[in-house]
Amino acid sequence: MAYQTINPYTNELVKAYPNASDADLEKALATGHALYKQFRNEEPASRSAALHRVADEMRKDEDSLAATITTEMGKLIGEAKAEVELCANIADYFADHGAEFLQPTPLTTPAGKAYYAKQAVGIIMMVEPWNFPYYQIMRVFAPNFMVGNPMILKHAHNTPACAEAFEDVLRKADVPEGSLKNLFLDYDQVDKAIADPRVAGVALTGSERGGASVAKSAGEHLKKSTMELGGNDAFIILDDADWDLVKQVAPQARLGNAGQICSASKRFIVVGDKYDDFVDFMKTAFAKVQPGDPMDPSTTLAPLSSAKAKAHLQQQVDAAIAAGAKVEYGNTPIDSKGAFFQPTILTNIDRNNPVYNQELFGPVASIYHVATEEEAIELANDSSYGLGSVVFSKDAAHADKVAQQIEAGMTFINMSWTTAPELPFGGVKNSGYGRELYQLGLNAFVNEHLIMSALAKD
Numbered sequence: 001m002a003y004q005t006i007n008p009y010t011n012e013l014v015k016a017y018p019n020a021s022d023a024d025l026e027k028a029l030a031t032g033h034a035l036y037k038q039f040r041n042e043e044p045a046s047r048s049a050a051l052h053r054v055a056d057e058m059r060k061d062e063d064s065l066a067a068t069i070t071t072e073m074g075k076l077i078g079e080a081k082a083e084v085e086l087c088a089n090i091a092d093y094f095a096d097h098g099a100e101f102l103q104p105t106p107l108t109t110p111a112g113k114a115y116y117a118k119q120a121v122g123i124i125m126m127v128e129p130w131n132f133p134y135y136q137i138m139r140v141f142a143p144n145f146m147v148g149n150p151m152i153l154k155h156a157h158n159t160p161a162c163a164e165a166f167e168d169v170l171r172k173a174d175v176p177e178g179s180l181k182n183l184f185l186d187y188d189q190v191d192k193a194i195a196d197p198r199v200a201g202v203a204l205t206g207s208e209r210g211g212a213s214v215a216k217s218a219g220e221h222l223k224k225s226t227m228e229l230g231g232n233d234a235f236i237i238l239d240d241a242d243w244d245l246v247k248q249v250a251p252q253a254r255l256g257n258a259g260q261i262c263s264a265s266k267r268f269i270v271v272g273d274k275y276d277d278f279v280d281f282m283k284t285a286f287a288k289v290q291p292g293d294p295m296d297p298s299t300t301l302a303p304l305s306s307a308k309a310k311a312h313l314q315q316q317v318d319a320a321i322a323a324g325a326k327v328e329y330g331n332t333p334i335d336s337k338g339a340f341f342q343p344t345i346l347t348n349i350d351r352n353n354p355v356y357n358q359e360l361f362g363p364v365a366s367i368y369h370v371a372t373e374e375e376a377i378e379l380a381n382d383s384s385y386g387l388g389s390v391v392f393s394k395d396a397a398h399a400d401k402v403a404q405q406i407e408a409g410m411t412f413i414n415m416s417w418t419t420a421p422e423l424p425f426g427g428v429k430n431s432g433y434g435r436e437l438y439q440l441g442l443n444a445f446v447n448e449h450l451i452m453s454a455l456a457k458d
């Protein structure tokens with residue numbers, strides 16, 4: 001895949017980037033491996049200051065870093081700035097807590113004196129998507145830097161400038177060279193890196209298709225991997241929901257980042273007799289967003305990331321309609337060179353509809369009506385995905401009981417889906433495996449090294 005910046009608002013090519021050579025890859029592996037050996041002999045706490053500097057540099061450069069995202073994948077400039085701030089928070093969080101998370105853990109055994117140390121394992125091959133072009137890198141970078149695992153980054157073909165900008169932040173923060181090396185690799189080179197004995201693990205965020213392919217390569221070479229893949233998250237509105245709260249949250253839970261969020265609410269499931277009211281409310285809310293230049297802070301609908309992404313979403317919506325889905329709102333073209341997709345609401349999606357079990361990666365909401373809570377849970381779980389979910393009920397214990405029955409890695413009660421450095425992120429089923437962020441994310445690639453000695457004889 002050619003690495004290019006194509007502005008999805010103007011559909012113009014901004015810059016093309018040459019692919020990395022095999023020699024570039026070998027150099028990155030050699031530098032990363034030498035750094036791993038150095039990091040192994042240093043205390044994790046010695047890296048905290050550098051990670052705080054990364055946070056500082058990101059905040060200092062927020063405007064230009066955000067503009068690079070918006071130019072490259074179309075995100076609204078306000079959302080792009082929020083992403084930069086989130087990255088700085090993640091860096092600060094792991095700088096503050098990484099060393100403490102990596103403390104040795106004592107073990108109780110009658111057989112001797114034992115503990116396990118948490119040690120670095122080697123280079124991590126990181127494969128990342130375009131939808132949060134810095135945040136996805138930071139979720140892997142900050143914890144693994146504290147652990148002492150150097151990283152090689154293969155970013156998405158359409159966000160090369162963001163990859164370079166991230167590397168530039170690290171350079172300005174004076175992070176040791178080789179801590180993260182961005183390379184414009186092709187798929188074969190990614191496989192080659194995974195096969196290399198100096199690479200100890202693979203972290204991918206992306207689609208099921210990309211994840212399956214890279215996980216296969218990791219399995220073939222016995223490399224540990226984490227997979228953060230797509231979702232088709234349910235937003236369950238129980239019949240005792242606080243409707244004022246639902247209305248505050250529901251539209252943005254779908255429309256944020258122009259609908260291109262793995263853990264966005266995609267399937268709205270209404271229990272009881274307020275279904276028609278909810279559909280009307282969502283139509284009115286979706287009609288309010290205004291397409292325009294994503295650099296303009298007053299714009300409320302961004303283009304999708306590319307003309308290709310728009311064409312793919314249109315194909316899915318067309319197939320849904322052909323199979324009987326009803327368009328309640330939207331699905332009309334927006335007159336622009338940009339990759340805009342009008343917010344769209346679909347209902348009447350039955351189990352045989354192709355989109356019933358597909359991720360729609362754009363501003364398209366599916367709304368379902370069910371009679372009972374049991375049906376809502378069954379529908380939510382009738383998916384090959386299991387990333388996030390949302391439950392609304394005025395009764396916290398009731399919502400909690402429902403939340404525990406959802407097959408998902410994350411459930412949010414009476415609030416939108418969210419992410420923060422201290423909250424583990426990830427899914428089950430075809431949404432992948434492993435967790436990023438919090439201590440669980442930091443543990444993804446550590447050697448839990450048992451060290452045991454015989455009890456001294458009296």
Ligand code: NAP
Nearest residue numbers: 001128129155156157187190206207210213228229230262
């Ligand atoms: P994608 O096509 O799988 O691409 C993701 C990354 O994987 C890109 O860098 C891509 O490179 C690379 N890739 C794909 N196939 C590969 C292969 N065979 N070998 C090596 N690298 C390969 O995913 P996308 O469509 O860009 O991203 C959107 C998806 O990511 C959505 O499904 C979304 O839900 C998911 N996502 C999940 C999370 C989560 O935390 N669970 C977070 C964000 C996004 P190229 O760009 O060069 O093809």
